[in-house]
Amino acid sequence: SLTVLQALEDGLKRANADPSVKAVMICGENGKFSAGADIRGFSSPNRLGVGLGSTISLIERSEKPVVAAIEGVALGGGLEVALACHYRIAHVKALMGLPEVTIGLLPGAEGTQRLPRLIGVPAALDIITTGRHIPATEALKLGLVDEVVEEDTIEAAIRLANKV
Numbered sequence: 001s002l003t004v005l006q007a008l009e010d011g012l013k014r015a016n017a018d019p020s021v022k023a024v025m026i027c028g029e030n031g032k033f034s035a036g037a038d039i040r041g042f043s044s045p046n047r048l049g050v051g052l053g054s055t056i057s058l059i060e061r062s063e064k065p066v067v068a069a070i071e072g073v074a075l076g077g078g079l080e081v082a083l084a085c086h087y088r089i090a091h092v093k094a095l096m097g098l099p100e101v102t103i104g105l106l107p108g109a110e111g112t113q114r115l116p117r118l119i120g121v122p123a124a125l126d127i128i129t130t131g132r133h134i135p136a137t138e139a140l141k142l143g144l145v146d147e148v149v150e151e152d153t154i155e156a157a158i159r160l161a162n163k164v
Helices: 001-016 039-043 052-060 077-084 099-103 111-119 121-131 136-142 154-161
Strands: 024-027 066-068 074-075 087-091 094-098 147-149
Touching: 001 024, 001 052, 024 154, 039 094, 052 077, 066 077, 066 154, 074 077, 077 094, 087 136, 087 154, 094 121, 094 136, 099 121, 111 121, 147 154
Parallel strands: 024 066, 066 087, 074 094, 087 147
Antiparallel strands: none
């Protein structure tokens, strides 16, 4: 939603402006990273000037390391947010993918560019064109995530952020 995007953008801008902040960790709520964009928002005008693409670009351009703590699902726009992060940690039960293709939509926030750069063209084409959900263990083998944990994903992401 625009509210979530605005909060994410505001938080990242505050973190980047604060010299005491050394790294940023992005996580979801209630055991889910993000199921992606609300499809109802596609037909409404972008009233705030905040969009998924611009927020994702802001994450990618951050001068401070940004770590995604993926729990539950990172699908569609949620995966595109994670792809813009500099590091990704996933819980062993997490699922990732770009399922919007199953309803005739292409990922619209540069996931189709970031994913092949990260995991290679053949693997990315499979994920982009099928919309299948990738389990965390497969994501690790592909290079989509940097680490898979069975413990508290947020704590693991904080440890990684402190390390980098």
